[in-house]
Amino acid sequence: MQPTSHSFKENARQALGDANLQKALKLMQSGFPARRAASIARLPEFDALRDQGKAIKDHVLENLDVYLETFEKNVVAQGGEVHWCRTPQEAREAVLAICRRLGAKTVTKGKTMIAEEIALNDYLEANGVTPVETDLGEYIIQIRREYPSHIIAPALHLVKEQVAESFRATHKGLDAKRALEDAPTLVAEARSILRQKFLAADIGLTGANFCVAETGSTLIVTNEGNGDLTQTLPKAHIVLASIEKLTPTLEDVSTILRLLTRSATGQEFSAYTTVSTGPRRADDTDGPQEYHVVFLDNGRSAMLGTEFQDMLRCIRCGACMNHCPVYATVGGHAYGWVYPGPMGAVLTPTLVGIDEAGHLPNASTFCGRCESVCPMKIPLPQMMRHWREREFAQKRSPAAYRYGLAFWAFFARRPALYRLAIGLAARILGSIGGPRGRFRSLPLAGGWTQGRDLPAPEGRTFMSLWAARRKRISP
């Protein structure tokens, strides 16, 4: 997909006026955070687990080469194959090559953000292979020709009436009288369509929440069971994963799993936790004949050893966006690419470039709620600040803003001059605004005063009043 992160402001303006989106975002705010809080309240060792999870990921990132090679060795030992891809194009080609070799017409897909990152669906379609999303949220946005607005709840921006409308518009032969008024009826309708697709698919493609080095296994967590059908029924199973998904052992996986599901949905465990190890063996009753892991780097290895390395600990739980007041106000599409919210504000500039995504690390109030809920203790605000430092050093921020800042800093670095200037400002603003106590409009503050008043200064600065008081006490 073409990123639209550069028009974040315009995207946000539209989002603020979208009644359905606003309704959906209100529902999110009352849902995810409360469920997470309740599940964590039942697990007193949660914070200690965060430290353990962080230590596991930090260790992997320090030794990524070793674990990647161990993983490949064990995948091959199980009869599978690993494909190394530096760029989205290489990853797309690797998937298509498997499809071509097996003569595949359709590919069923479990939820994978990496497929979104490399825009796999468009590529497969253009090359005559039909991708079928089987995760309900992904399926809904696929038929609407949209992209995810949330990394674990891709259709979060929609209300159920919009989903019903889309089903009626796309599902041929759907009885007009059939009720589609709530989640169960919508799920039943989607299931009736998808069941046939599962059986007809040539290849099943999933993501991976974990790639386990010691066993060469990949592991996914889902709640709909679509992942299992996607990967066991077709001839081949392709796992699409990014390189930082490596985890040393199954024991480590179980530690991080306890953090992942609670942070994501507030569940102690997801409905399905599926481990895949190689293709079907001789005495297996089912399973794919081929097992492929397509590994994508796409700039991640270049983050190692930089101030952005901590970001590679991210396990894609979505807690940061579930708790972000900016995300809750504008939704995920405003961010203009695959990864929204605080984690997107850090990651997107590394993946699509700071020219495209410069707004994202700026569009944060630094309220710190993301970092406080992050199971991997990623210092998200600090990393957004790193982006702002780069932006400032390269003079990319808007000129008016830079000049304003330089003007202010000139005074802030000279206390005596600052005193005079602020004293003057207090008197002028105080005498104009004082009688009403506030300004309804003010030059250079139009953004603020469009929707709110600016309380007026009291008239004298604290420092001048303090100096006067000192004089009275000890003349």
Add this chain to the structure above:
Amino acid sequence: MPDTPIRVGLFVTCLVDLFRPTVGFAAVKLLEDAGCLVEVPARQTCCGQPAYNSGDKSDAKAIARDAIEAFAGFDHVVVPSGSCAGMIRRHFPLLFTDEPETRAKAEDLSRRTHELVSFLADVLKLDRVPETRYAGIVTYHDACSGLRELGIKAQPRRLLQSVDGLRLTELPGAETCCGFGGTFCIKYPAISDRMVADKAADIAATGADTLLAGDLGCLLNMAGKLTRLGSELRVRHVAEVLAGMTETVPPIGGVAAQG
């Protein structure tokens, strides 16, 4: 009261200095009532957050260096803002990772610096303020930096309990950002405005007649939205209520003879 009074340097903050000196005097009164000797170094300007959060590390460092010098020698440095106190405590040392000498000074300042209410409650161990009255139903917004960088949550509530006539009613979503965000409200005013509109609705729904918080930036934002909406709610810095200064000074954004 100790024999040698505690020497406190007051970091006024740029917003208090310009917009609301009353908060500074409320801080002075609370500290003096608690037996502290308060001084206000004339060399102070700002904690440097506008530069720091805009990626302008060089100006942020210069401003921090000045503050470090200006506040050398005090037993404690007290700040009537969680955001500026958080900047000094959490971020000043990070600015000087490559300058060991300044870093040591920054860490020393960090250890001595406290947000006003947490200083009263956690350092001076006060559980009440000297006899004060405030007739009103109060709700409290937890400003983000104070809450998450400094753990300020129970302290203001505890001290407010000791104010005669005051009834506290909790604000649903008290820990959700009001949309001020320093430079954020300048760069993204439309998003900031919607966030504070949601906050104002939550505040109004409590039925309280007074909104308090510990950070002037957030207070200017919320007061500005409430007055624009025609709300009669009075908005004040928590220190004004604790220091009993509400009779003489109108609420934020209000005019005399209201408070």
